[in-house]
Amino acid sequence: QCVPRDQDVSIKFALGQAAKESASANVLKQWQKKLPKPSEAKSSAKAWWGGEAVEDERKLVIEFDPGEAKDDADFFSLPYEPFELSPESKVSVTAEGRVRVEKTVMKFEGDWPGEVAGLLVLHLKDRDKTSAVEVKLPIAADANSPAPTAGTTTEPAATGGSTAETPQQSFGLMLFYAFLGGIILNIMPCVLPVISLKILGFVKQSQESPARVRLLGLLYGAGVLVSFLILAGIVIGVKSAGGLAGWGMQMSNPQFVVLLTILVTLVALNLFGLFEVTLGSVGVAAGSVASKEGAGGAFFNGVLATILATPCTAPFLAPALGFAFSQSSGVIVLMFIAVAVGLALPYVVLSWNPKLLRFLPKPGPWMEKFKIAMGFPMLGTAMWLFMLTYEYYGDRILWFGIFLTLLAMALWVFGEFFQRGTRRKGLALAMAGLMTLGGVVFGLEGQLQWRNPIDPNSKSAGVVQDFPGGIKWHTWSPEAVAAAQKNGQPVLVDFTAKWCVTCIANKKTSIDIESVRAVMADKNIKAFRADYTRRPDHITRELTKWNRAGVPLVLVYSPDTTVQTQMLPEVLTPGIVLDALGKASG
Template sequence: MKHFENICLLCLLFWCSNIFAQTDISAFDFGQDMNEPRVEIFYSQGTLSEDSYLQLRLQVDSGWSINSNAPGDDFLVPTTVNATATGITYAPTIYPTAQKEFIDALDMEISTFSDTFSIILPIAELKDDYDSISTVATLNYQACSQGMCLAPTEIEVKFSEQLGTSTLKKNSFKDEAPLLNTTTLSDDTANSKNRPTWLLMLLFAFIGGLILNLMPCVLPVLSIKVLSLTQQAQESRRRLLGLTFTMTAGVLISFWVLAGAIILVQTAGGHAGWGFQFQNPIFLLLMTILMVLFALNLFGVYEIWLPSSTQTGMGKLTSKSGFGGAFFNGVLMTLLATPCSAPFLGSAMGFAFSRPPLILFLFFTATALGLAFPFMIFAIFPRSLSWLPKPGSWMLLFKQFLGFLLMGTAVWLLWVLGKATALNVVVATLVLLLLLGFGAWIIGFLGAPGKKASHVLLSWLILVILALGGWFYAVQPALKQEEKAHTISSTDIWAKDAQGWHVWSPQLIQELQAQGKTIFVDFTADWCLTCKANELGVLSLNSIKELFNEFEVVMVKADWTKTDATIAQELRKHGRSGVPLYLVYGTGLKQALVLPEILTPDIIKDALLQAGPSMN
């Protein structure tokens, strides 16, 4: 039987790898198809000299455009042209004047080329043995319509293939440009160019999910899962596999629900990004309640169980195998992972959020599998659990310790709730938590294992009454009062927060750039633990403060704790679906420099060296 399971597992892995190897994501049809641009290549009329030039004439399908040589966003691929020919050296490329175009798929304005236009490569040097017929031009571009942006593509155009044999005259074009044919890529070639970009970003999503296991957000649930693995290490391999894949299902379904919610918000015209649910006070409140109740369970205040007289076959199965608990762990791990970002994850999600719904679901699936992957490895190779200590009395103390971790998470959630709303909402939430804690204690007293079914039902009825009373008489009035409160935002673009950071606005950045200032912009949120780790571990260092003073850096902060459409649009502009995002502007940079999600002092120093100090 054991050999049979191994064979089935190997077949499953082989099948999955085969699917990934054969799937051509770029072949999916998400809207109107675009033909490759028509490209014509020729030299200026007359005998070639250092005053001559190579010209590429391009024609783009109606309804489409390609990014200009400076599209205005680091995430978008600019159009570039390179040419080689025996004995000919070209000067820097001259691009046409670009047009500004708002792309609905990106929800931002970018710089584009469209219709028919020309790109010029002036000749800088001609050798005596030059051969213009050997000219090969390479065009790299990325095309966008209002509904989507395609992956970057490369076209190679050979001058010799565009000349008729009767007009081929080496080194001499005296009177007219030759008649030209159109060079395009075949569908297979185009797909082969597109595939690496899609698969690379998909791999980034998986790696980002894997790294999320190391982030502080999932520490409480991760610790509980380690405790669970310790308990299960002595169990059968089949049971371990079942529990682990049930937890994986919880992670997957939770990510799919989040993806669906994001799509619904975007379809309704709203702005949704990674971790957007933490901008909703109701979600923060419910998560706080969940953390406190879970912690009280770990402390032993109450237990959830069914009396033997009411257990069904399914109830016994759940109680014995813990599938419900495993699924719940997967859901909880997902909910606590979303306020964190990780290396690779920001770029992957920024890519996915500008794509159609099917692609967004695919990327969320890859991230979910990355998050669950370590536990899947433990289940597939149970011998790897041998390093865990054997179950014993220490587990009771460790279980109670984990309760304090969850309480700490609840405190953090309350702090975020206070930042997103007001003090009276936090106080109302504490009242509700007090009532729920009392209700949980009653369940532990009246509904403890061995009590009558009537006592269990009564204890749960008391908990429900307390919860409804706390909600309708404490929390709901506080939330309504907060909705009616009107906060007057300052119109002063030079306003600063309590820490001395300028409050971000597009107008402020434009003004500072016009003054030649070096700018460091921190896109953050109070619920973003990665942001807070960077602030405490890097940005608050005296060495960084001295570095900012040395370069006369203007520090700007964009706070996304609450929903802000302008900040959301700026995040998408730089290829991000959520925070953190760090930008550096300076006179030594042509455009904003995007820093990694995880900061180090050396990363900031290198960026400032590229940007240069502020101009006085």
């Protein structure tokens, strides 16, 4: 059994003038001989799965020639994050004199491993003879499968059907796709709340000088562009650090989602008129900035549009981002700039062409009511973000709701009795501050513990339904899909995330609906869900195989592995899904 331990050691060396061996040279050489040696190219060691998985555990068998050690041998695995091998081993000797070591693999996330590396240790009991060999063993499906050559590396088998190959794509075409996808983002559900703010801003600007309107349009575009450049820098930084980057990856950060929920709630409360804050104020100024169309408000709306746009993907945008994320830093920056230009262009064009704004009514008292009405889409966005926090904090989000309630009450006290009040304004300010502080200390820090989200590895795998009678979703893995195909079942795989609005819309309108459920039940189609909410690396790698930088991605497999796998478009209709299921079912 290995007992992990860290210890710092040091020694002082006296440097001599002559190059000669020290008195300890022989001792060092003796210990060097005990270091594990790389396995020979033609090593006969092999590994295979000893049976099917039982929940998250699976038996692994490793067989090798022990030489004179006989059964005094064992295998010690290198450490892995997605899985680990049990420290206990069941050692036996075959009739041919080979040692067979049985261990249990416990999987925490991702797929079952395709290979395992570690040490074959001989003569454990006789320390004078103890030796070890380094091996990297591909894992075969069973004992009868051809034995892979030890020391070589193989990729896990494909899921079935055709594998996704990244075609040679034109940089110019992908740049155009990014620009076009940015334009289409303006009509995606994520950006609709910001569109309402821009409509209000255009109405306010309709009576101003053309020069000022143009300036505000450019500042909005600058806010979008700067935000996308920051996102590009984050993506480049993650890739440079050896991580796996994805579109909308900031929404996989629980703390970011909490802070964004608070920010959007502030914007909604400001639109409802609970408080008014000048740009020079500290603390909750963001809420006021969003509803004003000064220079700061225009720039902030551009930033807010970018933040809310990233959970969505649009037609043409997905292949462009899939191309960009596999390219150099310069290409990533150019692609993000193209998306930013597309997202900002409609508003910049409108601000530079006042004639296009003539259809808007003249400013008047109705604008105050319109501003309040525009608070409801923003409040809906806050509710959606609040729902996302359940993935990260579970039932603890009750305390997040209590915090938001205290925050709203504190802002009402601040606006009603401090800003618009005439007496005891100091008391009102103190009460608002105490309620906010109490909400942060007791709600956010104490009960929600927003800095400590749920460990995604603690969730047990299984079958889930989003509602009674809905599709039964199994946890996705390539092995599970291959097993379903081997069993003669067509397969539907939904790569999705709780923060992906397009994914949710697809599921509600085109996937988890009565007609699709009836076909799936009639044709014995098995459904798998690949949850990208926390951006697990194994799903990022699978998306990359299909030339996608993010979700949604819906795949439909035929039980015949020679048939081309169907990759459905980003925006689905019931007809598209039913047609794909019909083709897969034959």
